[in-house]
Amino acid sequence: MIASMRAELLRLRKWPATWVIIGIWLTLNVMFGYVFDYLNYREAVGGGDRRVADALLGQLSLVGVPSTMVAGLPMFGGALVVILAALATGSGYGWSTWRTVFTQGPRRLSALGGTLLALGVVVATVATLTLVTDLAASAIVMGATSQDLVWPGLGALAEGLGGALLIVATWTAGGALIGIVARSPALSVGLGLVWLLVVENLLRGVATLLGPLEAVTNVLPGSAAGSLAGAIGAPTAIETGGAPGVLTVLSGTQAIALLVAYLVAFVVLASLLMTRRDA
């Protein structure tokens, strides 16, 4: 499986799509997490609205980094890693590279395991880069606003990074699974995005009118990811104008348990399909 992971890392590293997706995410993250909030802050200061300015400054501060870094992950970051993972597994069918790999000799489970591990390395790198760029962006804003640099505690940083890792890992496994189910990059990316951006939101909308449905929508993968971000401190979209996808319907512990369950289920399903199905 380690040999397969090294093989997949080589081809993911040289794949322009990988870098495009990482670049888009890091840019979006800085724009929505810092640039727009900083501009809002300047406006609030100019307009004399001290209350709003202080709230924004709290989010922009270094102490706010753990919650800011996870705020965009349940929906936008999730969508991007779903695209990456679905492309990585789905295009193997379009290009027939799975077939080439399988005839080379690795066990199918090793080949898939190696692919998932390699994707894991990529998204873990993305999560770490997000933390680093957010710390840098926050430090710059603090400098620009002449604030003292108050660093967040290691525990808080670990919480943010751990939460980010779990959210992206679950969406990655989900994307990889859809790629294998659909056996096509285009269909799998489309289905993944429709689920993540449309279906979950629609269901949540319907659930507010239809009580019993709420029990179901609360345990969807997006709800779990959103609740974990909410538990880490990201402002929710509905109440406090935070990033879309951030929720507080589940406790942090429930959200973690549910995300782990989804992660395991996605990996098991993908493995079953990969090993049982004709290639």
Next chain:
Amino acid sequence: MNEPIVVTDGLTKRYGRHAAVDAVSLTVRRGEIYGFLGPNGAGKTTTLRMLVGLIRPTSGSARVLGGRPGDPAVLRRIGALIEGPGFYPYLSGRDNLRVLARYNRLDGTAVEQALEQVDLSARGGDPFKSYSLGMKQRLGVAAALLGDPDLLILDEPTNGLDPNGMADMRELVSRLAASGRTVLLSSHLLGEVQQACDRVGVIAGGRLLTESTVADLRGASSLFVRAEPVADAERVISSVLGPVEVHRTGDDGLQVAAGPARNPELVRAMVQAGIEVHEIRSAERSLEEVFFEMTAEPAATHTPEEEMAR
């Protein structure tokens, strides 16, 4: 040479009611070039996919290099190019092979050797998507060569190539076979198989129609004679060769069941008997004629039920 390294017994793959491969029992022996011959859609690729474990047979069994098809230990001793080359388009040819080499725990030398063997070293750094079809196929063969396999399974390696590309590929295959490897080569091109292969299996409609050497398949050679008067010629030939078969052909020629070694003797006898000899040549059946005779039948014998299903 006679040790069987691929043996299938009643190998069958059904998709719904349609049998893509129907009870195929074939044997490939060590060191030979085995031609797997059949029209498009005959079941060649499906059979080969079963031999490398990409798909599971519905029934029947196969042993490859003494093991189960698809077993990792067996696959490491097989190199396969099935249904055309499948590579990452954005990677260079060399990087594509490096990825596969990593999957196989092989080092960079294996990659360079494989590129060298298919004459792609110079273009190894170019992206796969910029390759011509011939180069793509050759990279597919290079991937099959990684790990120095005992058995090469090449599925229509010349498919879609221009005459130059075909000649290159044919030359490559015979070079690879000369190095002692066993090659299982599928093709719908008879000339290719006739030139390259020791033995052939002919498949049509999912069924293996025959399995034999190319020479046996074409049958004993015969002579075609055109001489006047034809009746005298027939008499002289019969007296020289004894009781062999001599037939009149439609265009007043004679088909004689004898090898080309008897040519001088026959010509001398006919000339001495005052017969005018216009033409005498050996008339071997081409593999193509044999093939059409064989494959014409199953296509024409669909049961009414099958016709309905179509």
